[in-house]
Amino acid sequence: MNDKDKxxxxxxxxxxxxxxxxxxxxxxxxRSAAEDPRVVDAVKRFMAMMESGNAPEVNAFCKEYxxxxxxxxxxxAGLAMLQKGFGVKRPLDxxxxxFAGSIASIDGSMxxxxxxxxxxxxxxxxGMGVVYEAVQLSLGxxxxxxxxxxxxxxxAVRLQRFRNEAQAAAQLHHTHxxxxxxxxxxxxxxxxxxxxxxxxxxxxxIASIKDSRSSLENSSRSATGANTPSTAQLSTNTTNTLxxxxxxxxxxxxxxxxxxxxxxxxxxMIVQAARGLDHAHSYGVVHRDIKPAxxxxxxxxxxxxxxxxxxxxxxxSNLTRTGDLVxxxxxxxxxxxxxxxxxIDHRTDIYSLGITLYELLTLQPxxxxxxxxxxxxxxxxxxxxxxxxIDATIPSELETIxxxxxxxxxxDRYATAAHFADDLQRWLDDKPILAKPPSLLQRFGKWRKxxxxxxxxxxxxxxxxxxxxxxxxIAVLREQSKTQAALERETTHRIASDISFQQARRAVDTFSxxxxxxxxxxxxxxxxxxxxxxxxxDFYRDFIDAQGKSPTLQEExxxxxxxxxxxxxxxxxxxxxxxxxLLAYPSVQNEIRLDGEVANFVTDKIHSxxxxxxxxxxxxxxxxxxxxxxxxxxxxxxxxxxxxxxRLNEIHRQTRLPFIFKSIEIxxxxxxxxxxxxxxxxxxxxxxxxxxxKKRNNNGxxxxxxxxxxxxxxxxxxxxxxxxxxxxxxxxEPPMHGxxxxxxxxxxxxxxxxxxxxxxxxxDSLDDQQKKKWAxxxxxxxxxxx
Amino acid sequence: MxxxxxxxxxxxxxxxxxxxxxxxxxxxxxxxxxxxMLASTQIHQRLRGKADPSDMxxxxxxxxxxxxxxxRGTSHAEFTGWLRGILAxxxxxxxxxxxxxxxxxxxxxxxxNQELDQASGCFERGxxxxxxxxxxxxxxxxxxxxxxxxxxxxxxDYRTVIILRNIQGLPFKEVALAMDKSVDSVEKLWVxxxxxxxxxxDPQ
Numbered sequence: 008m009n010d011k012d013k014x015x016x017x018x019x020x021x022x023x024x025x026x027x028x029x030x031x032x033x034x035x036x037x038r039s040a041a042e043d044p045r046v047v048d049a050v051k052r053f054m055a056m057m058e059s060g061n062a063p064e065v066n067a068f069c070k071e072y073x074x075x076x077x078x079x080x081x082x083x084a085g086l087a088m089l090q091k092g093f094g095v096k097r098p099l100d101x102x103x104x105x106f107a108g109s110i111a112s113i114d115g116s117m118x119x120x121x122x123x124x125x126x127x128x129x130x131x132x133x134g135m136g137v138v139y140e141a142v143q144l145s146l147g148x149x150x151x152x153x154x155x156x157x158x159x160x161x162x163a164v165r166l167q168r169f170r171n172e173a174q175a176a177a178q179l180h181h182t183h184x185x186x187x188x189x190x191x192x193x194x195x196x197x198x199x200x201x202x203x204x205x206x207x208x209x210x211x212x213i214a215s216i217k218d219s220r221s222s223l224e225n226s227s228r229s230a231t232g233a234n235t236p237s238t239a240q241l242s243t244n245t246t247n248t249l250x251x252x253x254x255x256x257x258x259x260x261x262x263x264x265x266x267x268x269x270x271x272x273x274x275x276m277i278v279q280a281a282r283g284l285d286h287a288h289s290y291g292v293v294h295r296d297i298k299p300a301x302x303x304x305x306x307x308x309x310x311x312x313x314x315x316x317x318x319x320x321x322x323x324s325n326l327t328r329t330g331d332l333v334x335x336x337x338x339x340x341x342x343x344x345x346x347x348x349x350x351i352d353h354r355t356d357i358y359s360l361g362i363t364l365y366e367l368l369t370l371q372p373x374x375x376x377x378x379x380x381x382x383x384x385x386x387x388x389x390x391x392x393x394x395x396x397i398d399a400t401i402p403s404e405l406e407t408i409x410x411x412x413x414x415x416x417x418x419d420r421y422a423t424a425a426h427f428a429d430d431l432q433r434w435l436d437d438k439p440i441l442a443k444p445p446s447l448l449q450r451f452g453k454w455r456k457x458x459x460x461x462x463x464x465x466x467x468x469x470x471x472x473x474x475x476x477x478x479x480x481i482a483v484l485r486e487q488s489k490t491q492a493a494l495e496r497e498t499t500h501r502i503a504s505d506i507s508f509q510q511a512r513r514a515v516d517t518f519s520x521x522x523x524x525x526x527x528x529x530x531x532x533x534x535x536x537x538x539x540x541x542x543x544x545d546f547y548r549d550f551i552d553a554q555g556k557s558p559t560l561q562e563e564x565x566x567x568x569x570x571x572x573x574x575x576x577x578x579x580x581x582x583x584x585x586x587x588x589l590l591a592y593p594s595v596q597n598e599i600r601l602d603g604e605v606a607n608f609v610t611d612k613i614h615s616x617x618x619x620x621x622x623x624x625x626x627x628x629x630x631x632x633x634x635x636x637x638x639x640x641x642x643x644x645x646x647x648x649x650x651x652x653x654r655l656n657e658i659h660r661q662t663r664l665p666f667i668f669k670s671i672e673i674x675x676x677x678x679x680x681x682x683x684x685x686x687x688x689x690x691x692x693x694x695x696x697x698x699x700x701k702k703r704n705n706n707g708x709x710x711x712x713x714x715x716x717x718x719x720x721x722x723x724x725x726x727x728x729x730x731x732x733x734x735x736x737x738x739x740e741p742p743m744h745g746x747x748x749x750x751x752x753x754x755x756x757x758x759x760x761x762x763x764x765x766x767x768x769x770x771d772s773l774d775d776q777q778k779k780k781w782a783x784x785x786x787x788x789x790x791x792x793x
Numbered sequence: 794m795x796x797x798x799x800x801x802x803x804x805x806x807x808x809x810x811x812x813x814x815x816x817x818x819x820x821x822x823x824x825x826x827x828x829x830m831l832a833s834t835q836i837h838q839r840l841r842g843k844a845d846p847s848d849m850x851x852x853x854x855x856x857x858x859x860x861x862x863x864x865r866g867t868s869h870a871e872f873t874g875w876l877r878g879i880l881a882x883x884x885x886x887x888x889x890x891x892x893x894x895x896x897x898x899x900x901x902x903x904x905x906n907q908e909l910d911q912a913s914g915c916f917e918r919g920x921x922x923x924x925x926x927x928x929x930x931x932x933x934x935x936x937x938x939x940x941x942x943x944x945x946x947x948x949x950d951y952r953t954v955i956i957l958r959n960i961q962g963l964p965f966k967e968v969a970l971a972m973d974k975s976v977d978s979v980e981k982l983w984v985x986x987x988x989x990x991x992x993x994x995d996p997q
Contacts, residue, residue, distance in 0.1 A: 047981060047983075047984050050983075050984050050987065078988075081987070081988040081991040081992065082984050082987040082988045082991070083987075084995070085986075085987035085988055085989070086959075086987050088990065088991065088994055088995075089955065089959045089960075089987075090959075092936040092937040092939075092940040
């Protein structure tokens with residue numbers, strides 16, 4: 008350590024010269040000890056050994072490096088301490104130095120080691136991840152290492168479930184179950200180490216039997232091939248009893264016995280697998296993903312079930328990849344395919360093993376289909392073709408056993424995998440099997456279930472034809488009464504539809520009444536009222552169209568509609584005059600540059616309108632513009648120039664922010680879409696100051712006295728309505744968020760900023776064209792002096 | 794070293810749980826370096842150093858003082874794990890502030906928690922080998938704290954390389970990148986750091 012100071016004084020670049028990891032430079036010896044690249048290499052080597060779990064004692068290791076041992080020793084001791092405290096962290100993409108050369112992870116994508124396992128080569132890829140051949144360093148044995156590619160997507164719960172399952176599976180010791188050596192994770196990569204089985208999966212076996220058979224057919228068709236090379240294909244790989252010798256059923260007894268042997272060898276495989284499963288089941292471990300690809304056949308003819316404990320984690324996330332999905336779905340039991348509706352127990356494995364047997368026998372999948380829905384429908388409802396209908400040489404007992412194992416209802420299957428194995432064994436031993444072929448009645452029952460529609464139709468036809476015979480005889484007699492019945496039916500139908508029409512009508516009438524009368528007293532709900540009325544107008548139009556035939560009804564409806572229409576018109580007109588009311592304020596008159604004379608005229612008129620309201624027609628009709636007032640307003644309007652009117656409108660819009668966005672006028676001018684309108688409503692609602700903190704003022708008339716500046720929930724846009732209840736105040740009152748006399752400055756500012764933010768958000772939601780249009784509609788900001 | 798101190802530590806923990814603030818302070822101080830190390834690994838990874846690990850440790854201490862009543866464990870390892878949980882929570886809060894809305898979900902905290910556990914070696918250990926008895930666990934916990942303290946005392950370059958390589962498990966290539974040095978120089982720093990660490994832990 009005393010050279011540390013010396014070293015740190017040097018520029019770091021001096022260490023940066025490239026040195027091969029194992030290259031021992033001759034100059035190195037002359038350098039100071041810690042600079043010796045051999046020290047670095049030795050420490051790295053020791054770390055690699057630690058990481059693989061087979062590090063020797065520090066002292067023993069140091070003995071290998073006698074000349075640098077004294078420098079090496081503290082480094083290794085430090086490393087060992089770190090390991091003791093924090094465990095081993097192995098970077099996945101770093102070449103372990105002690106294996107340098109033996110493994111080339113050229114692209115860095117293949118991990119060279121995981122935990123105790125040194126990866127040798129990739130031997131397969133599947134939905135679950137990549138399978139590597141690897142060496143377990145601590146024990147020096149070869150293993151199959153399955154690296155779970157989905158682990159990154161697993162949450163803690165699923166990961167824990169995987170671990171539990173895998174650990175349960177690791178407890179299984181059976182001659183037909185691939186032993187799990189270890190389950191672990193290394194820097195977030197989860198792996199599963201199993202005994203390496205040299206052999207092929209049943210999926211491969213099926214494929215190669217198929218191959219050999221088709222090539223056999225070809226060759227026997229083309230020539231009298233004494234011996235087809237392809238038949239040897241399988242037996243070169245395996246030395247088991249499985250034969251793929253000539254299957255040509257036209258051939259003699261010799262071939263017949265060959266075929267028998269073939270089927271027996273298949274049955275033996277399934278017997279072994281079933282025994283393995285039974286063992287697992289007896290420990291409460293259900294495989295859930297039995298399929299040809301998960302059953303291995305070793306060269307001696309032994310069967311090994313693999314991938315116990317993986318099915319549980321293999322849910323949604325990685326099943327979404329369609330290829331894997333189909334590969335797995337085909338072998339799924341009906342209860343699995345039902346998507347969690349039915350409980351899943353060990354019998355799911357029996358089904359899947361049965362389906363595997365089916366495929367071994369027939370060389371085609373029992374469930375054929377594309378896509379999740381088709382497959383799961385088939386699994387749930389469609390019985391696969393009878394094996395013998397695919398290949399007549401399949402022994403009937405084998406067919407019976409297969410069919411029993413793949414019954415849709417778990418209750419109809421073998422109760423245990425052992426029973427399944429036993430029954431197969433009985434057949435192998437030429438003893439009578441326990442499974443019974445389905446009786447005619449059962450078959451009919453199944454057939455009926457499958458063709459429920461057809462059966463119903465058939466029965467229906469039978470009944471009908473019987474009835475028809477009877478029917479014709481009395482048809483004439485019935486003719487008259489039939490007509491009668493039809494008439495009655497028609498009448499009932501009409502009454503019914505009449506009733507529903509009346510109901511609808513009543514609803515709309517109520518609706519429009521609400522708009523016409525009730526809401527008239529709520530100047531603050533003017534916008535809402537107009538929406539009500541306009542909507543009910545639409546309904547009336549529909550009614551008139553639909554009930555075109557009845558003149559009385561037409562008349563009635565038209566009258567109502569006319570009334571509503573007039574109201575809407577009046578309200579629209581009122582809207583038009585709304586800006587004019589602002590002319591009561593001198594500051595507004597100044598802003599739009601009214602000449603002295605016109606100004607005087609306008610002021611007079613405005614006052615006379617106010618007076619009219621004060622004297623007020625009062626009561627219900629208050630919000631309806633009377634003819635006089637309309638005249639007065641029109642007189643004022645006529646005095647204004649176009650540009651004055653435009654500016655007045657702009658100012659008026661400014662006073663009504665942000666609720667002006669909800670007005671029909673703006674909605675039309677900006678051509679707001681339905682969605683935009685909704686959004687605007689939402690924004691206004693969201694930005695509204697905290698409602699809970701403010702006392703409610705439900706009384707529309709009392710609102711001005713309430714002095715609740717914050718617009719509250721119940722009383723949406725507080726819009727001044729002409730003629731507003733308090734004579735002057737109502738008119739003078741700045742509409743929305745505007746300040747009022749008596750407001751504290753704070754309140755005013757708060758409201759202003761609130762409004763500003765709301766408006767900004769709304770404008771943000773507009774498209775460019777609308778934004779431009781809006782800028783034109785709103786003009787320069789102007790603050791009215793009240 | 795572990796034996797004498799571990800009984801003392803256990804005693805201290807018991808007092809802290811019983812409500813002794815001084816005992817809690819003492820025991821927290823012992824965890825300071827350790828938490829700082831954990832915090833710095835995460836801050837390094839996710840924030841590129843935009844926060845001070847010491848601040849995170851201070852906040853963790855504050856929270857621990859506030860929440861000690863909610864601690865339900867009895868063992869030292871549980872206490873350490875509890876502190877890690879607080880740290881993970883605070884880190885998650887902090888990251889959200891910097892990283893923004895994109896990771897605003899509970900998983901961030903979960904994964905942080907997991908990463909911190911992992912950085913502490915507990916995670917894998919429990920998985921691969923179940924050999925750890927409670928007493929070896931305690932020893933390990935002890936060693937961990939002592940190591941963290943020793944690491945904290947190292948010159949910053951030594952500490953950084955060891956944390957990145959041995960605690961976070963980065964390959965040297967990435968360590969070099971993170972430290973803006975060549976692979977060779979970080980490897981040399983590492984070797985020297987290891988020796989220095991040994992010296993800190995065990996001066997003989």
